[in-house]
Amino acid sequence: MRTEGEVVYLDYNATAPMRPEALEATVSAMQTVGNASSMHHLGRDAATRVDHARRQVADLLNCSPGELIFTSGATEANNLALHAAYARGGFLMTSAVEHPAVLEAARSLTAGQPDALVVLPVDSDGALDLELLSFTLAERDVALVSIMLANNETGVLVDLRPVVEAAHTAGALVHTDATQYVGRLPLDLSELDVDLLSLSAHKFGGPQGVGALFVRRGAALPYRPLLxxxxxxxxxxxxxxxxxxxxxxGAAAEAAGKRLEHEAVRIGELRDRLEGLLLAKVDDCHINGRRLARLPGVTSVTFPGVPADAVLAAMPHVAASDGSACSSGAPSPSHVLLAMGRSREDADSTIRLSLGYATAEQDIERAAEAVVAGVQHVRTVLAATDAP
Structure with a gap:
């Protein structure tokens, strides 16, 4: 997709452009008045719109509308899930590559008792050690296991079925941060038996500032609202x-659901094309997590010795990221890549390109050209700087 100034937008993992259906529905709702809790007909009309949206999201997830709690986004949903589950007593378990909205929430909750937080390591591809997870569940009284479905930086997918089975056998609840997964790949909550799931509208073409927490009916979850x-x-x-x-x-959920399988295939092919061009034209670069199943539209590319911020600055007509947009500009390198065993230098030399529903073939060609030129430019500048 191109925006003002012919910029190629490849930062869907940060936020996706609003889908036309979502934009139209949002603007239409903004042009009406009514508090959904009011009893007059304008309030009832607003409540009807909310109920309809709840059904649209439930249809995308294949769950009951009554199992959804609307929030301001996935960060709030993650915090609410962990806050409530930790009140059960016991340990919190998560992984070293989770989004800060999970990791920092878990650290905050266990600040008075740091040993109550178990952070599982991953291998060089970003995969969990399921044997270690099962062993830890058997050794400790775990209240909640929180593992993301898809990593926001590398796109690496997690098969949650063995995680759920092991956790439930041990009496623990399971939460998943599905922010990057929902609306991009099919998800059926009648088959994936997680207890809690977080999502955010703006990752799949809805407006920013709204999301939801799925709470499975019958989950042994204490009543602990944040607000x-x-x-x-x-x-x-x-x-x-x-x-x-x-x-x-709701409108974004319905629109994404109608095109889900087609979009996933098309976007995956575009991502593979982009990676192929970069690997063919840039010496000494590699794709993080490439050996595992990944989201179709995400590639994390390391150019050793080439600072990512310099590459991004050298390609102003491509909107991309040097990691998670939630922590871009932070002085620390990606905690995800460090957890995967990358050096600080390699972590600082990695860019993330993320595609989505409006990405076109010509965007891939232009982006590849820009990245290749950007890397070559930075390498030339560094070589000149290092010359005696």
Whole structure:
């Protein structure tokens, strides 16, 4: 997709452009008035819109509408899930490559008892050690296991079925941060038996500032809302409902669901084309997590010795990232790549290119040319700087 100034947008993992259906629905809702909790007909109309959106999201996930709690996004949903589950007592278990919205929430909750947090390592591809997970579950009283479905930096997918089986056998609940997965690959919560799942609208073409937490009916979860007040969302999330945002989330969910399988195949082919061009034209580069199943639209590419921020600056007509957009500009290198055993230098020499529903073939060609030229330019500058 191209935007102002013919910029090629390849930063879908940071945020996706709003789908036309979501934009139209959001604007339409913003042009109406009504609090979804009010009893007059305008309030009831707003409540009807919210109910419809809840059904649209439930259809995408194949769950019950009553199992969804609307939030301000996945960060709030993650925090709510961990906050409630930790109140059960016991340990929290997660992985070293989780999004900060999970890792930092877990660290905050266990700050008074750091030993109550178990952070599982990953291998050089970003894969979990399932034997270590099972052993730890057998040795400790774990309240919650939180493992993401798809990594936001590398796109590496996790098969949660053995995780769920091991956790439930040990009496633990399972939460997954599915922010990068929902709306990009098929997901059926009647088959994937997680207890809690977080999502965010803007990752698959909805508006920013709205998301949801799935809480499976019957899950042994203590009632622990983060926000208290008027008792909205069955008491789990106080505050006037963001009707326009929720309506946009629902419209994006319906639009994504209709095109899901076709988009996944097409985007995967474009990603493979992009990687092929980069590997063919740039000496000494590699793709992180390439040996594992990944999201179709994500590639994490390391150019050893070439600072990622310099490469991005050298290709202003391509919108990409040097890691997670939630931590871009931070002085520390990617915790995900460090957990995968990369050096600090390699972590700082990695860019993430993420494609989506509006990415076109010509975008891939232009992006590849820009990345190749950017890397060559930075290498030339560094060589000149190092010359005696």
């Amino acid at each position: 208290v007040g008027g008792g909205h969302e069955r008491g789990w999330r106080a505050g006037t409902l963001n009707v326009a945002g929720i309506v946009g989330l």
